[in-house]
Amino acid sequence: MRVVLLTGKGGVGKTTLSAATALGAAAHGHRVFLLSTDPAHSVGDALGRPVGGRPVEVAPNVVAQEIAVLDEIERSWAPIQAWLRQLLREGADELVAEEILVFPGLEELVALRAIREVEALGDFDTCVVDCAPTGSTLRMLRFPDALAVFMGGLFDMERRAARIVKPILDRIGVHGLVPGDEVFAAFERLVRDVDDVRQILLDGDRTTARLVTNAARVVVDETRRSFAYLSLYGVATDAVLVNRLLPPTAQDGFFAKWVAREQTEIAALESAFGVPLLRAGLRPAEPIGPDALRALAREVYGDRDPAAILHHGRPLRWRRVGAKTLLEIALPNVSKEEIEVAVHGADLHLRVRDARRAIALPDSLVGRVIEGAQLRGATLVVTW
Ligand SMILES: Nc1ncnc2c1ncn2[C@@H]1O[C@H](COP(=O)(O)OP(=O)(O)O)[C@@H](O)[C@H]1O
Numbered sequence: 373m374r375v376v377l378l379t380g381k382g383g384v385g386k387t388t389l390s391a392a393t394a395l396g397a398a399a400h401g402h403r404v405f406l407l408s409t410d411p412a413h414s415v416g417d418a419l420g421r422p423v424g425g426r427p428v429e430v431a432p433n434v435v436a437q438e439i440a441v442l443d444e445i446e447r448s449w450a451p452i453q454a455w456l457r458q459l460l461r462e463g464a465d466e467l468v469a470e471e472i473l474v475f476p477g478l479e480e481l482v483a484l485r486a487i488r489e490v491e492a493l494g495d496f497d498t499c500v501v502d503c504a505p506t507g508s509t510l511r512m513l514r515f516p517d518a519l520a521v522f523m524g525g526l527f528d529m530e531r532r533a534a535r536i537v538k539p540i541l542d543r544i545g546v547h548g549l550v551p552g553d554e555v556f557a558a559f560e561r562l563v564r565d566v567d568d569v570r571q572i573l574l575d576g577d578r579t580t581a582r583l584v585t586n587a588a589r590v591v592v593d594e595t596r597r598s599f600a601y602l603s604l605y606g607v608a609t610d611a612v613l614v615n616r617l618l619p620p621t622a623q624d625g626f627f628a629k630w631v632a633r634e635q636t637e638i639a640a641l642e643s644a645f646g647v648p649l650l651r652a653g654l655r656p657a658e659p660i661g662p663d664a665l666r667a668l669a670r671e672v673y674g675d676r677d678p679a680a681i682l683h684h685g686r687p688l689r690w691r692r693v694g695a696k697t698l699l700e701i702a703l704p705n706v707s708k709e710e711i712e713v714a715v716h717g718a719d720l721h722l723r724v725r726d727a728r729r730a731i732a733l734p735d736s737l738v739g740r741v742i743e744g745a746q747l748r749g750a751t752l753v754v755t756w
């Protein structure tokens with residue numbers, strides 16, 4: 373099943389363009405599931421009809437659903453949270469505990485499990501996801517690393533301790549500090565789910581992200597950063613959608629300067645990424661309802677199939693050249709001062725500005741010294 377993720381800054385038009393993409397794909401003969409994981413659901417507003425926590429057909433061959441993120445979190449995280457809270461009861465007040473207990477990125481990941489459920493239904497060949505604003509989406513991609521650290525540290529320690537200490541504690545009648553079976557089970561489920569979702573998201577033959585932006589400096593700057601971060605985490609972006617462009621008629625009058633600025637930003641966007649830049653003009657009215665959204669999809673995608681992969685690029689690629697092994701990572705709009713590369717044990721640690729990622733090294737490279745790390749154009753090349 374093809375998965376198209378739309379993300380971008382708040383208010384740029386993610387929901388509107390997600391709905392348009394879904395309807396446009398259906399017009400090309402696809403059976404489409406439109407999923408909203410943004411806790412601030414508004415797919416219903418864009419479609420001009422209610423959509424809720426259960427799948428509902430909103431147009432021929434388009435089914436939509438808004439994931440109840442908090443319920444999902446409650447389901448998978450509650451037993452773990454209860455245990456952690458117990459651990460923290462001594463010394464830590466509830467508010468501090470609360471903060472520690474909320475994993476950044478968990479919400480979005482848990483919501484994205486729904487993609488797997490859609491796939492399991494077998495009735496859809498395309499799933500369009502209206503994601504939370506970029507920040508949450510990126511935290512979500514970082515989450516498995518955070519979880520691994522957490523598991524490797526506290527949880528493993530507790531688990532080992534449990535084997536030795538639990539029987540003793542049980543005998544003397546002290547309970548609660550040692551995680552019970554339901555906590556282990558909840559953790560295992562969570563890890564499995566996270567892994568499944570990650571596999572879908574990182575599979576560039578199935579999943580691509582589309583960054584929605586406006587032609588305004590602040591939004592464009594964020595789009596640049598997001599593109600590099602998505603690439604660092606291994607998610608392929610196959611298009612940038614520039615929404616709400618002013619019409620040419622705005623050139624004479626109050627908006628003249630805005631039009632000129634937009635053109636500057638568009639030029640910057642065009643040279644920034646090497647993926648198709650698709651455009652949607654500011655409509656005279658909010659595009660609400662299937663007809664308006666289909667028209668918007670035609671404007672954005674033209675004759676293209678919105679469900680197609682619009683650009684085949686591998687954000688992260690291993691290559692062998694002679695006796696050397698190369699890791700190539702597309703990092704457009706990043707300067708070499710912003711990158712750090714280091715090996716820790718069996719992992720390559722990459723840092724781009726404030727984003728980090730640990731990449732597991734193939735066995736053949738573990739213990740070997742990196743020969744070099746170079747930024748060649750928009751690609752970081754690490755050589756062994
Ligand atoms: N091309 C467009 N022309 C006119 N209005 C638009 C266009 N795209 C989006 N809008 C309007 O802008 C507002 C924000 O869009 P929305 O899709 O909800 O953004 P996001 O999901 O990124 O927060 C909505 O009122 C929507 O109808």
Ligand SMILES: [Mg+2]
Pocket residue numbers: 386387388410412413414
């Ligand atoms: Mg939205």
